[in-house]
Amino acid sequence: MYKSGGCNCGSVRYKLLAEPLFTHICHCKECQRDSGGAFNVSTLVLVDDFKFDNCTPDTHIVSRPSGNEYEVWGCDKCGCTLAGLSVPPTKQMVVLQGTFDDTSDLDPQAHIWTKEKQNWVKIPDNLPSFEEYYDPVQVWPKSSLNRVYDT
Numbered sequence: 001m002y003k004s005g006g007c008n009c010g011s012v013r014y015k016l017l018a019e020p021l022f023t024h025i026c027h028c029k030e031c032q033r034d035s036g037g038a039f040n041v042s043t044l045v046l047v048d049d050f051k052f053d054n055c056t057p058d059t060h061i062v063s064r065p066s067g068n069e070y071e072v073w074g075c076d077k078c079g080c081t082l083a084g085l086s087v088p089p090t091k092q093m094v095v096l097q098g099t100f101d102d103t104s105d106l107d108p109q110a111h112i113w114t115k116e117k118q119n120w121v122k123i124p125d126n127l128p129s130f131e132e133y134y135d136p137v138q139v140w141p142k143s144s145l146n147r148v149y150d151t
Helices: 029-035 142-149
Strands: 003-006 013-016 022-026 040-046 050-052 058-063 069-074 081-087 092-096 110-112
Touching: 029 040
Parallel strands: 022 110
Antiparallel strands: 003 013, 013 050, 022 040, 040 092, 058 069, 069 081, 081 092
8 A cells, every 4th residue: 555545534535555656736716615715736646556544435427617517525423535536527526635644755747737827826836737627748757657657
């Protein structure tokens, strides 16, 4: 097991079986609303590497103004959102970074949707940033690309 995490009340727990693919900070308005803050920190992992630990999460579909849909998993007791994946699903999914038990080694690797960021947020010069999204082939580490694209 690489990492573990869960909701605020401890009812829903998960395990991450391998190293994450990439971690980015999203500044889009949708993520601001979801997080209740200025941005959302998303850790991308392979779906096959994410397992719930003897529990069943609350599941619902979220439709976005962009037309994208996501299956979102959380806790029906404390309301904490843990993770989600695109509909239809792909090989990777998002885990909300704050739900890991230990986040000390998950430094952000990029900032996205900076055209919608709050004016007071300062993005470090040493991290790539993008007005909208990025091309993973251009930004992700080769080791992560190899895991996603089986090369």
